[in-house]
Structures are given as structure tokens and as C-alpha cells.
Amino acid sequence: MIKSVLYRFFAFLTKAWPLLSNQFKLLKTKNMAFNKRVKIQELFTQDYVGKEIVLMGWVRTKRSNKNVSFIALNDGSTIKNYQIVADPNQIDEELLKKATTGACLKIKGTVVASQGAGQSTELVASHIEVLGEADAEKYPLQPKKHSLEFLREIAHLRMRTNTFGAVFRVRHALAFAVHKYFNDKGFFYIHTPIITASDAEGAGETFKVTTLDLKNPPLTEDGSINYKEDFFERETNLTVSGQLEGELAAMGLGEIYTFGPTFRAENSNTARHLAEFWMIEPEMAFYDAEDNQNLAEDFLKYVINYALENCQDDLEFLDKRAAEEETSKKADQRSELGLLERLKFVVNNDFERLTYTEAIDILKNSNHNKKKKFQYLVESWGVDLQSEHERYLVEKHFKKPVILTDYPKEIKAFYMRQNDDGKTVAAMDILFPGIGEIVGGSQREERLEKLTQRMEEMHIPTEEMWWYLDTRRFGATPHAGFGLGFERLVQFVTGMGNIRDVIAFPRTPGHAEF
RNA sequence: UCCUCCUUAGCUCAGUUGGUUAGAGCACAUGACUGUUAAUCAUGGGGUCCUAGGUUCAAGCCCUAGAGGGGGAGCCA
Numbered sequence: 001m002i003k004s005v006l007y008r009f010f011a012f013l014t015k016a017w018p019l020l021s022n023q024f025k026l027l028k029t030k031n032m033a034f035n036k037r038v039k040i041q042e043l044f045t046q047d048y049v050g051k052e053i054v055l056m057g058w059v060r061t062k063r064s065n066k067n068v069s070f071i072a073l074n075d076g077s078t079i080k081n082y083q084i085v086a087d088p089n090q091i092d093e094e095l096l097k098k099a100t101t102g103a104c105l106k107i108k109g110t111v112v113a114s115q116g117a118g119q120s121t122e123l124v125a126s127h128i129e130v131l132g133e134a135d136a137e138k139y140p141l142q143p144k145k146h147s148l149e150f151l152r153e154i155a156h157l158r159m160r161t162n163t164f165g166a167v168f169r170v171r172h173a174l175a176f177a178v179h180k181y182f183n184d185k186g187f188f189y190i191h192t193p194i195i196t197a198s199d200a201e202g203a204g205e206t207f208k209v210t211t212l213d214l215k216n217p218p219l220t221e222d223g224s225i226n227y228k229e230d231f232f233e234r235e236t237n238l239t240v241s242g243q244l245e246g247e248l249a250a251m252g253l254g255e256i257y258t259f260g261p262t263f264r265a266e267n268s269n270t271a272r273h274l275a276e277f278w279m280i281e282p283e284m285a286f287y288d289a290e291d292n293q294n295l296a297e298d299f300l301k302y303v304i305n306y307a308l309e310n311c312q313d314d315l316e317f318l319d320k321r322a323a324e325e326e327t328s329k330k331a332d333q334r335s336e337l338g339l340l341e342r343l344k345f346v347v348n349n350d351f352e353r354l355t356y357t358e359a360i361d362i363l364k365n366s367n368h369n370k371k372k373k374f375q376y377l378v379e380s381w382g383v384d385l386q387s388e389h390e391r392y393l394v395e396k397h398f399k400k401p402v403i404l405t406d407y408p409k410e411i412k413a414f415y416m417r418q419n420d421d422g423k424t425v426a427a428m429d430i431l432f433p434g435i436g437e438i439v440g441g442s443q444r445e446e447r448l449e450k451l452t453q454r455m456e457e458m459h460i461p462t463e464e465m466w467w468y469l470d471t472r473r474f475g476a477t478p479h480a481g482f483g484l485g486f487e488r489l490v491q492f493v494t495g496m497g498n499i500r501d502v503i504a505f506p507r508t509p510g511h512a513e514f
Numbered sequence: 515u516c517c518u519c520c521u522u523a524g525c526u527c528a529g530u531u532g533g534u535u536a537g538a539g540c541a542c543a544u545g546a547c548u549g550u551u552a553a554u555c556a557u558g559g560g561g562u563c564c565u566a567g568g569u570u571c572a573a574g575c576c577c578u579a580g581a582g583g584g585g586g587a588g589c590c591a
Contacts, residue, residue: 060552061551061552061553063549063550063551063552063553063554064550064553065546065547065548065549065550065553065554066546066547066548067547067548067549068548068549068550069550070549070550070551070553072551072552081551083550083551085549085550101541114549115549116549116550116551117549117550117551118550118551119551136541136542136543137524137541137542137543138524139524140524140525141525142524142525142540142541142542142552143540143541143552144525144526144539144540144541144552145525145526145540145552146525146526147525147526147584149583149584150525150526152583153583204589204590205589241591262591264589264590264591266588266589266590267515267589268515268588268589268590269515270585270586270587270588270589270590271584271585271586272590272591273589273590273591274591277591278591279591280591375587386587386588387586387587387588388587435591436590436591437590437591438591439591440590440591483591484591485590485591486591487591488591489591498584
């Protein structure tokens with residue numbers, strides 16, 4: 001009897017073992033720390049008082065007197081520093097001397113309630129190990145405010161500052177929120193190619209991709225470069241957009257998005273352009289222009305709200321930072337809302353939606369235009385809007401994000417769906433205060449004849465694009481999508497004025513140092 | 515690419531009408547201080563005034579050219 005029970009039990013174990021062991025593995029992974037240190041962030045969310053722990057991090061400042069040293073330590077897990085108390089009777093003085101600003105330390109000690117006013121707990125050190133010294137004479141970062149321009153020149157070190165720590169934690173949260181939003185909505189993440197052969201998007205200058213010897217390239221009979229001998233046996237470049245491939249994917253998977261690097265070789269020197277940036281491009285079968293607008297607005301509100309809920313400390317810091325910057329601006333250039341107020345406002349209010357035609361009317365009749373305060377006066381329907389006009393609409397007239405729709409077809413790309421009026425296309429641009437265009441999108445032209453006709457008008461080679469046109473030949477359906485510049489989103493949420501300060505290692509004309 | 519402003523100590527910046535030895539705060543070094551919060555106080559070291567040329571008895575300051583950076587514009591996300 002006992003034997004049979006035992007036998008059954010072992011039989012069960014044998015069968016179930018792979019499953020159980022998998023469960024154990026999962027449990028193990030969940031609780032596994034890869035080293036024994038405690039992250040500073042945990043010290044603010046869990047009670048460690050009385051416990052002996054190990055911290056690792058970088059010295060921000062050290063304050064000393066005869067009897068005691070205080071080290072403000074930061075490990076990047078949070079913007080908050082943690083106070084280390086070092087008694088010179090306990091810790092070797094020579095060792096403490098090496099704990100200069102920027103040095104990396106491993107500290108063993110006990111968490112206690114703080115005697116001082118600025119923090120509720122602190123770590124009384126029993127052992128300090130200097131993992132990496134930082135020669136105070138040479139280390140460029142000091143416990144003071146540095147200019148963003150200076151920090152840009154030492155981009156390899158700037159993550160160690162409060163500002164850039166905050167920016168990159170927020171950037172991460174936004175990137176994560178992008179994936180979460182689309183995943184929760186049943187969208188599929190598509191990796192569109194980085195190297196492409198099509199130069200037909202019309203989205204600007206491209207970077208060439210080649211393995212040919214640039215000093216001595218193979219030539220054809222007429223003297224031009226023979227790309228047949230190149231790696232791909234054709235001319236290739238870095239992608240300027242994943243949209244066209246995204247459309248192909250949406251025609252089978254329904255709703256997809258891309259989130260990848262994008263390259264533009266434009267000689268753009270502005271606070272909102274990069275040569276290498278990250279773009280999010282959802283593409284949806286069965287969506288019309290209005291569905292597209294609804295998705296874009298909902299998406300933007302979601303990711304901004306996600307940052308508000310998950311990056312409170314960092315955003316509060318950036319809010320104060322932005323407020324200080326504001327004081328140095330001229331009165332007429334200051335924004336009415338602070339950073340946090342602005343983010344909450346965007347999350348809680350509907351975007352203003354209007355057509356290009358309505359926008360032109362507003363601009364034409366504005367006092368600003370009548371008093372000739374625009375550099376480019378708005379006189380007739382059909383002109384492209386200048387950034388001063390977009391800013392006027394967003395910052396002065398509506399004072400909220402604006403979705404502009406139905407632009408003249410002449411100023412928009414070939415793939416946008418032509419409206420019945422014969423003059424406009426189902427485009428949409430979303431304009432944000434301080435940033436300008438953050439989203440550009442449209443319902444796509446799904447009608448083969450209309451699309452090929454427009455391509456021919458705009459001198460886009462239809463033969464090369466046979467694969468794109470095939471989606472209109474076989475099982476075509478109304479569909480729509482948009483592109484969102486990720487760095488511009490990060491700019492808006494962090495309040496950083498220059499796009500070069502929201503990407504780790506910016507690529508701009510003349511700059512690829514790090 | 516165009517317009518415009520800027521470049522003085524490791525960092526942030528002042529420097530008068532062209533006139534003697536170029537300044538401050540922070541940082542750094544030394545010292546003081548019984549728990550600090552970008553600690554404080556005292557003392558000290560630290561300069562190719564972006565580069566090249568020019569004007570002048572004399573240039574950080576004026577002129578020309580170049581380099582680097584900021585802001586704005588275009589292109590766009």
C-alpha cells in the first residue's frame with residue numbers, strides 16, 4: 001500500500017518535473033540579484049533600518065570636518081543621493097581622501113535613522129572600498145551647475161549628472177510605455193530594415209551604404225559607379241522611414257508598429273533635428289483618417305501619463321530645472337505653464353482638430369498677420385505653413401496641442417490618400433507647444449490608379465516600387481498610419497530645449513565623436 | 515546652407531573711452547571647525563584673453579580672415 005503510494009508520487013514527480021523546475025527557475029529569476037548590493041532606489045521604498053547592506057555608486061559630494069565625513073552617493077537607480085556617514089576612527093583617512101567627486105565606491109555599513117535634517121535614513125559605513133578613483137584635478141564634473149553646451153562636449157560623462165540621469169530614466173520609461181501601449185492594444189512590433197534600396201520616400205537626403213572602394217570604385221561604360229559590383233548589387237542607403245515596409249506588414253498582420261533608428265543626411269542645424277534618431281511608426285489596416293487621429297492622440301496621452309505616473313522624482317527635478325531656465329528668458333517668450341502643469345494639461349484636454357483650410361483662415365485674419373508680425377505673411381491657400389505659423393496656432397491661438405488635417409496635396413507625400421475635393425489629401429500633423437511637429441501621418445492611398453497617377457506626377461519610379469504597389473493590387477484596404485519622432489516626445493516630456501540633450505550620443509552634421 | 519550673437523582660469527562669468535601687474539564665484543591644495551546638506555571660514559596655487567594677420571606709442575577691447583559654440587530660419591520627425 002505504502003509502496004504503491006510512493007510509486008505513484010514518484011511517477012507524478014517524473015512527469016511534472018520539467019514543469020515544476022521551470023516554475024522554480026522563474027521564481028529564481030524573479031528574486032535573483034546579480035550582485036549583493038542594494039540599489040539606492042530600494043532604500044527609499046523599503047525599510048532597511050538596522051540592516052547591514054552593501055551600496056555601490058559614484059560620489060557626488062563629500063563634506064567633512066574633524067569628526068565625521070558625509071558622502072552623497074548616487075548609483076543611477078534614482079535621482080536621489082544617499083548619505084553615507086564615515087567616522088574617521090572607523091574608516092582610514094587616506095581612503096576617505098580618495099573618495100572625491102566622481103569616484104566610484106563600494107560601501108558596507110548599517111542603515112540607521114538619520115540625525116540630520118535632509119534625509120530620514122543614512123548608511124553608517126564600516127568598510128569602504130574605492131572601486132575607481134577620479135582625480136579631482138582632472139575630473140570635469142563638479143558639484144555645481146554646468147552648462148548643457150559644456151556637458152554635450154563630455155557626453156561620455158554627462159549621464160552622471162542629475163539632469164541627464166533624469167532625462168535618460170524618463171526616456172526609458174517613455175520607450176517602455178510605447179511598447180506597452182501597442183502590445184496592450186494588440187499591435188505587433190515589426191523590425192523594418194535599416195538598410196534599404198528604395199530612395200522613394202522623399203523624406204530627405206540619405207546616407208549611402210556600400211562596401212565599394214571609395215578611392216577606386218568600379219565604373220560602368222558610361223563612367224558612373226557600377227553598383228552591380230557592390231555588396232547588394234544595387235545602390236543602398238540607411239533607412240529614412242520604415243513606413244513603406246510597415247504598410248506591407250499591416251496588410252497581413254492588421255495593426256503593427258515600428259520603433260527603430262532612422263537616418264537623415266540633411267544638413268540641419270537646429271534644436272529639433274538629428275542625423276540619427278528614433279521613430280515610432282504605427283500602421284493600421286482598416287483605419288481611416290479619423291481613426292488615425294484618435295489613435296495618435298490617445299497614444300500620446302498614454303505615454304505622457306505613463307511618465308507622469310512612473311517618473312515623479314525625475315519630472316519634479318526637471319520641472320524645477322525648467323522653471324529656473326524660464327527666469328532667464330524674456331517675458332514674452334516664457335510659457336504660461338510649468339513643465340508638470342503642461343504635461344498634465346496635455347493628458348487631460350482634447351487636442352484641437354482643424355483642417356489646413358481652417359488654419360489658413362485663422363492665420364490670415366489674425367492680428368499678428370494684419371500687423372505684419374509674421375516674417376512670412378499668410379496670404380493665400382496652398383502655401384506651406386512656416387514654423388512661426390505653427391507656433392502661433394499652438395502657443396498663442398489655441399494654447400493646446402493641435403491636429404492639422406487635410407493639407408493641399410502639392411505640399412505632401414505621394415502616398416497620402418486623395419480627398420474627394422481633388423485638392424487636398426488625408427494628412428495629419430500634430431503640433432506641440434515648444435516642439436512643433438511631433439507627429440506626421442495620413443490615411444494612405446489604397447486605390448491603385450490614384451496612387452500610380454500621383455507617383456507619376458511626382459516622378460516616383462513605379463517599377464522599382466512594384467512591391468509597394470502590389471499591396472494595392474492584391475487585397476487592398478483603407479489603412480492609415482503615422483510617424484512620431486521619439487526624441488521630440490522626450491523633449492516635450494523632459495522640457496529639454498535641445499534635441500541633442502535627450503539622446504545619449506547625438507549625431508548631427510560634423511558630430512559623431514562618442 | 516543662410517541670418518545673428520558669443521569665445522577671458524578646470525567650470526560659470528565680469529572686465530569702463532584702447533592705457534600700469536587681467537578679476538570674482540565655484541573647483542583644487544593647505545589649515546580651522548562636534549552632524550554636514552552644492553557645508554562654512556581663512557590662506558594659497560592656477561591665464562596661449564579661440565587662432566592667424568593687421569591698425570596703434572600701447573590691443574582682452576578696434577579691423578580682416580578662419581575655427582568652435584549658442585539662438586533663429588529652411589528641410590522634417
